Amino acid sequence: MGLAMNWRRYLPHRLSSQLLLFIGIAVTLAILLVSTVFTYQSVKRERAQINENIQFLVKNIEAVSAALILSKDVEALESVLLLNAKFPLVDGILIVDTKNRVLSEVIKVDGFPEPLFTNKTTIPHLAEEALDTATGKTAEANWKNDFLPPDVQLENWYPIQAGSWLASIRIRYSLTELHDRTARQWRHTLLYAMTAALANFFMLVLMLRTPMRVLQQTTAFAEHLSEHIGEQTTIYHGTQEFYALGNALNVLSVQLQYQRQTMDEQLAHTQAILDNVVDGIITIDSLGTIRSFNQAASRIFGYVEDEVIARNIRMLMPEPHRSAHDGYLKNYADGGAAKIIGIGREVEGMRKDGSLFAMDLAVSRALDHDELIYIGIVRDISERHRLDRLKSEFVSTVSHELRTPLTSIHGSLKLLEGGVAGALPDAAIKLVSLAQKNSQRLILLTNDLLDMEKLAAGKMSLQLSQVDLLSIVKQSILDNGGYGLNYQVQYVLGAHPQSCLVIADAARVPQILANLLSNAAKFSGDSHQVDIRIILRDGKARVQVEDHGPGISNEFQGQIFGAFAQDNNGNTRQQGGTGLGLKITKSLVIAMQGEIGFDTKIGNGSIFWFDLPLATSEAKEQAERRMDIAP
Template sequence: MDARLFNQKIQTTYKQAALLYKRTKVASSEQREELLEQSLEELRITLEELHVAEEEILAQNEELAIARSQVEIERQRYLDLFEFAPDGYIVTDATGKIREANRAAAKLLNVPQQFLVGKPLINYVPSEQRQAFRIQLQKLDRLQQLEEWELTFCPRQGIAFDAAVTVSSMYDASGNLKGWRWLIRDITARKQAEAAIRAVQLQNLQLQEAAKLRAHFLAIMSHELRSPLNAIVGFSQLLLRQTQSALPQTQENMVSRILNSGKHLLVLIEDILDFSKVEAGKLTLKLEPLNVVDLVIATTEEMHCLAEQKHLKLQRSFAIKSSIISNDSVRLRQILLNLLSNAIKFTEVGKVEVRVWELGSDRIAIAVEDTGIGIAPEDLQSIFQPFRQGNQTLTRQHGGTGLGLAITDSLVKMMGGKISVESKVEQGSTFYVELPRRVREQQ
């Protein structure tokens, strides 16, 4: 019950009391007694109704007190959120003068809160941006809200900073603009990070372009170098066969050196050409059924003479029931040759052994083990990286491009396999290659 209804009940009670008074004045003694009894009953009923109304008003007052307390709590919560927010909050009137500002805003603009009130916000915008600032404020009357507006602010006696500003319009009950709410966030660190990222992206693009140019250059130069070398190797072989009995021993030795050096240089160029194909993504596998045991035997026979020159034992062992697999025979042979040549190159005493075994029904494993100089633990992480060799001082004695293991690693991955190494210095190394029996085209 509201106050108006309660007041009406009180007025009704007054009127009933006045009517009772008039009736008793004009009535006889007998009528007065009856009229008094009737009027007292009516007054009792009216007082009960007033008591009920009083209880309702008391309950409503309690509800209002509770609501007022909740409103005060929410108001204080809003003030705390406004005051202690990490970003700057400012409230301006329709002319752009500051009416409220929280602590973060005062810190950003380097002005105490009490001195910010009444100052135009445009005072803290650089002079060259003020015209654009005024134009944007005029647009705000139509937009009602603007998010992530990037502005530069100049604090008092401070360094200018970049800010992301979100502005929303405030209106009175009649719909007239009465001001704006401003959220100001310092994005200097973000802008610096974005600039750094752009610089890194630009650098990456430049590196990618340089890598493409390098790969293209390597491919062209490898072809250009290989053509005359093929001629040198071919004519050297022909010269040795046709004139072996006619040439003096010294000249024959010279031709043999030319032939061996040409072959060695061809191997290096082949490595560079293969690596450039891998980098350019142009290396493909020609899959066919092949006998892995026969392939290992033929490859080790090719390397047998090199092992004999260093008095090394070249051994092989097989633990495989079905030796037929699907792979690229040329590239699988290249993997074996790279691992075997490295093993022989870095082994002075002992043996080199090739082992082949099955891993379940769908995978095989190949290991090349040697008793050579081994690889230091700190070099194991980079052994498969291009142009890197385990011990640069030792390997310079043996030559090479440093691409053999990088090419081997790429070929194994193309086949859907994986390669790993175990090694101890002066105790030898073992390279493990795990491959699927049937290499798929998409790999």
């Protein structure tokens, strides 16, 4: 492969020289080929003509000499041979009888035939192939002889017959004249080819001189086009190709000028956006070196751009993230899992004055001229955290202040409904019952709000231990049976193992089940049954709660575990609820190192499920180490 490609280095570097070389070689080869074909055909025709002439000569001698041999008229036979020996190329003619005795022989001496008298015997060689008289061997037929006949003397033997074999005749002929004539013809062919090649060369020089000069000018224009965008080159009209090339370069020059103007405008527009965007945008390379730092990032961190460019991004991080950052980049580059890249999360940043603040960080990766870079978008969420704390404190305070009087009101209404203060009129009983139910709803809402506040603040204390999940499920079905009857729904325990021990909080698992069972009852539609199953798999216990209602709409599926989330299916508010149950349920399951999810099909109901780790020795040890778990 290397040798096949090295021939290019021997070529001239200029296109005009290469064209002259290739076209000259092509034309020369074409002329040689045509001349060779004509010369070859000419030689072939002459050889065929010689063979035909020899055959004619033999037949002529045979026709005359047969009678002379029978009459033994040697003198007349000699006269016949002398006459036929004058034939061109013939060097000698010999006739021998059936006993190989020479009857008559004529040879050429200085171009004139003379009789030769001899008493020797000659054995004829009756074969189709000619013999080389110098070697006594059959003359070889090969491609070289087809192009240039050899300078040799050949002989052929033929029988003379007149009803029977009378004698044999030998014809000797020379190819010297044909050889010399063919050699001259080949020399003329080469001379004509060289002359034509030189004429072609000079014609090519004249024809290519102007186009090559135009090509050089066009090349020079193209080389400096980046420095002279918008300028035009002179168009050569001599050939369509050069005209198209020049015109294309002129169009390209105009387009580049327009694109440069457009790019400058886009860069100015993009820079204006980057300078005025609220979020900080920072780009770094694969080593963590800062490459760009917009004005919003300067406002957030307190650094001006020149203070951070070409420095490591670690300067904007507090410990322990500062020390671990380079290792994280290297691990990610080596194929490790992404912790922030492509995911985003809340982290702490450090300002120039050393103060820490909460920020949202989203990082993506990109290629800049085949170099990997990372783009970070930073948003200061300190104010949002402050407002969240105020909101949580407000909700917590209000909830605490409401729960005690609501409990008292609810208890008093229950007593009135029970007749402690005496019999009430029917209208009063209806009003008291309505007030009692709504106070109960307010108490549940208050408890949900308090649970949410605890989960959000990380103050929810969970007591993880080994619990009997099957017993809790059975008890929850009994405890919530009355609630299901309000919706004419019955809870049915389906497939389950004989025993099932998991690591969980024994007080919170019933709360999770109550939320799922109540939801299933409310959204069972025309069905009167909710199925509960317990399945063991992959070291976990999965509890499934299946209703046979209308299912969950596609629009609501992504929001179902959000706070105050309720599907707007036309009857949600009629079903009641705060919209916090599933949010709390998910937080509790995750806090117990479990998973929660759902499967739904429009028109065929939904299955809500949660997984809890089975009680193993390893799980028990982890539970003992994690008694207080934040969501």
